[in-house]
Amino acid sequence: MQEALFVLLNGLVYGLLLFMLSSGLTLIVGMMGVLNFAHASFYMLGAYFAYTISVGLGFWPALIAAPLLVGVLGVAVERYGLRAVHRHGKLAELLFTVGLAFIIGEIVPLIWGRSAVPYRVPALLDFPAFTLGGIQYQAYRLFMMAVSVAIFAGLYAALARTRLGLVIRAALTHPDMVAMLGHDVPRVFTLVFGAGCALAGLAGVIGGNAFTTTPGMAEALGAIVFAVVIMGGLGSIPGALIASLAIGLIQTVSITLDMPLGAMLGHIGLPLDPHGALGQITIAHAAPAVPYLMLVLVLALHPRGLMGARAD
Amino acid sequence: MSQPATTLAATKSRHARQGGLKIALVFGLAIVVALIAPHLFASGFGLSLLNRMAIAIVFALSFNMLLGQGGMLDFGHAVFFGLGGFATMHLLKWVDGGLPLPVALLPLAGALGGAFVAVPAGWISTRREGTAFAMITLGIAELAVALVVMIPQWFGGEEGVSGDRSGGMPLFGFDFGAASQIYYVLAFWALIAAALMWGVTRTPLGRLANAVRDNPLRVDFLGYDPARIRFLTFILSGFFAGIAGGMQALNDEILTVSNIGSQASGAVLLMTYIGGVGTFSGPIIGAVLITLLQMALGTLTDAWQLYSGLIFVAMVLWAPGGISGIIRSHAPILRGGLGGRLLAAYLALLPAALVTLAGIIGLAELAYRLQAVRGGGKPGHLFGLAVSPTTPWQWLIPLALFLFGAALLSRLAPGARAAWQEAAAFAAGRRGR
Missing domain, CATH: 1.10.3470 (ABC transporter involved in vitamin B12 uptake, BtuC)
Structure with a gap:
């Protein structure tokens, strides 16, 4: 029973981290229809910047400085890269970010090496917060959860209660109309892009030391974040939250289930040869496929995603 | 009818x-x-x-x-x-x-x-x-x-x-x-x-x-x-x-x-x-x-x-x-016999482009060889010169080449673009008549 609670808590932390990444991306996609393929690369940069800063100055300055740095980088990318290719159309914009992700993926191992860097949880939070049934739960995980929830609350308040949030929400569905009303939509977009990148960077700062900081971390998480954004519906923050938590929980739970697929499907009456190639796979084995399986299922039933307003 | x-x-x-x-x-x-x-x-x-x-x-x-x-x-x-x-x-x-x-x-x-x-x-x-x-x-x-x-x-x-x-x-x-x-x-x-x-x-x-x-x-x-x-x-x-x-x-x-x-x-x-x-x-x-x-x-x-x-x-x-796009945008100009005009404008870009390229290659190779040296490998040679990626001044040469070349390119590029546009417009006008 306690184990189940820990699995659920871990799934919640993972899901909230996914939300921190996908909330920025879904705003970017929703506003300008630009899929930022390099979004997870900014997550990776956040973790690496935080590592370098924490070596010199410690974790707490890194928690502030690394996301800011990543945000500034994001603004520069939008201002001098994306805007330049904008006249070539949406495809060129998307491909620009693909190339950018590729180049960042090549440069990061050049600077920090191909293996994982020793980016550690700060000593202040490196203690078990509580013990249940002989299992300790790390305080840092609670800290991650607190940061994620604070970010969600802040984002929600900013979007729902401020004038800028109103413009952003309007630009999500009717960018042309908002521009006609005299708002500088490209500038708002630069801001959203930078803020989205900074959020991805923050996710890297607090996720890089809880998991591992390696050059492969962007690729590993990138595709899952896209799955979240598509599943939630393009441009929908609540959709992104639901999809993040669902994927985080279901993937974390499925990793811990050691039951073979054949036996499990047998329980619910589906015949699958328990000794065949498919029947022998355990659910834990199948865990990497779970987010994409969920994506395909959601899209098959509801092509716009859970809460998508826009079709494209 | x-x-x-x-x-x-x-x-x-x-x-x-x-x-x-x-x-x-x-x-x-x-x-x-x-x-x-x-x-x-x-x-x-x-x-x-x-x-x-x-x-x-x-x-x-x-x-x-x-x-x-x-x-x-x-x-x-x-x-x-x-x-x-x-x-x-x-x-x-x-x-x-x-x-x-x-x-x-x-x-x-x-x-x-x-x-x-x-x-x-x-x-x-x-x-x-x-x-x-x-x-x-x-x-x-x-x-x-x-x-x-x-x-x-x-x-x-x-x-x-x-x-x-x-x-x-x-x-x-x-x-x-x-x-x-x-x-x-x-x-x-x-x-x-x-x-x-x-x-x-x-x-x-x-x-x-x-x-x-x-x-x-x-x-x-x-x-x-x-x-x-x-x-x-x-x-x-x-x-x-x-x-x-x-x-x-x-x-x-x-x-x-x-x-x-x-x-x-x-x-x-x-x-x-x-x-x-x-x-x-x-x-x-x-x-x-x-x-x-x-x-x-x-x-x-x-x-x-x-x-x-x-x-x-x-x-x-x-x-x-892409490359086929470049070919396609130049084909009417070449067919119209206006290639000579463009060639001069493009040739003027060539030295700047080569300098930029040399800078980029130098920086990239130094970075990759630094990684090789850290891993215990040998740095080797680049453009016939012995490379030592651990000495800082060796990084300055390609960096200077890159910055100089890029500055030159951004100054010369509008001229070449204008020459291309002029030639393309001229070729189109000729065909129209």
Whole structure:
């Protein structure tokens, strides 16, 4: 029973981290229809910047400085890269970010090496917060959860209660109309892009030391974040939250289930040869496929995603 | 009234006949090139290069059927390539076991395998367009990779599946074991597949795919279902990607998860885009050029991946039409005899471009060699000079070259662009008269 609670808590932390990444991306996609393929690369940069800063100055300055740095980088990318290719159309914009992700993926191992860097949880939070049934739960995980929830609350308040949030929400569905009303939509977009990148960077700062900081971390998480954004519906923050938590929980739970697929499907009456190639796979084995399986299922039933307003 | 109409029809049919003649000429030329090439590049390296090019051409053309002709960016195109390859490989193993089938026909199994997988994948993805389509294909690709890793009984896990192409029954006395013999099989399939894919662009479906790319709403109003057209194009594209996968299976005699994964999908995007998505010939140019660069530079430098990424981004930023786009925008100028004017403007750019390039190469090579030195390797030489990436001043030279060259380029580029625009306008005006 306690184990189940820990699995659920871990799934919640993972899901909230996914939300921190996908909330920025879904705003970017929703506003300008630009899929930022390099979004997870900014997550990776956040973790690496935080590592370098924490070596010199410690974790707490890194928690502030690394996301800011990543945000500034994001603004520069939008201002001098994306805007330049904008006249070539949406495809060129998307491909620009693909190339950018590729180049960042090549440069990061050049600077920090191909293996994982020793980016550690700060000593202040490196203690078990509580013990249940002989299992300790790390305080840092609670800290991650607190940061994620604070970010969600802040984002929600900013979007729902401020004038800028109103413009952003309007630009999500009717960018042309908002521009006609005299708002500088490209500038708002630069801001959203930078803020989205900074959020991805923050996710890297607090996720890089809880998991591992390696050059492969962007690729590993990138595709899952896209799955979240598509599943939630393009441009929908609540959709992104639901999809993040669902994927985080279901993937974390499925990793811990050691039951073979054949036996499990047998329980619910589906015949699958328990000794065949498919029947022998355990659910834990199948865990990497779970987010994409969920994506395909959601899209098959509801092509716009859970809460998508826009079709494209 | 009837007089001009008949003249118009006659002109039209004459144009069509001329077009047909031109295509026959181009295709005949391609056959001649395919027959001569193995004699010009008879070395082991040359033949392996040609074999890879043949595979890459079919793969890139099938990819452009979606991206260029249908406006669909498929991030998981290697799924159809790789699973087509696995289908071929399993059939090849049966052939090795005594199934009486000529090995040369096996890429057809790849085609069927590719199309078979494209049906469910396309059913999910082609209901959406644009960015959403691209993201869904990415999800499907990840799902396919995860499934392939999960079922080692079918896909061989880490080691992959391997077979022996010379184990089948000989055709006209050839067993296709040697690289020079399998070349003709691959060239045959490349020519057939390319001709068929060109043919598809001329069918009503091919034309409708263009229309859906440009204006899906209008196609919908005309009474066609855009999603259905995307779906059919997707299946066809999977079919041809499967042929390329089958060719790959015969050439390498082994298939692993990496043939399905994101790197293979990224490589075909790189080739197609650099060649140019706007023309039928673009992917062919890209496939030939990138395969050549990859095999030539891949042995020379570790930085090849970074260079290919930089070339890709440079193309997206400054030449979104790719190489074939550059050719197409200069063809009327050259035909109009205005090439001389442009040449001077372009030559003025050349020194600045070379300096910038030298700076970039210097920085990239220093970075990669620094990593090699950290790993205990030797730094080696660059441009005939001994390199020592641990001394800071050695970084200053390429950095200065890069900054100087880039500043010079940004100052000179508007002039060259103006010269091109002037020449293009002049050539267009001349033709108009």
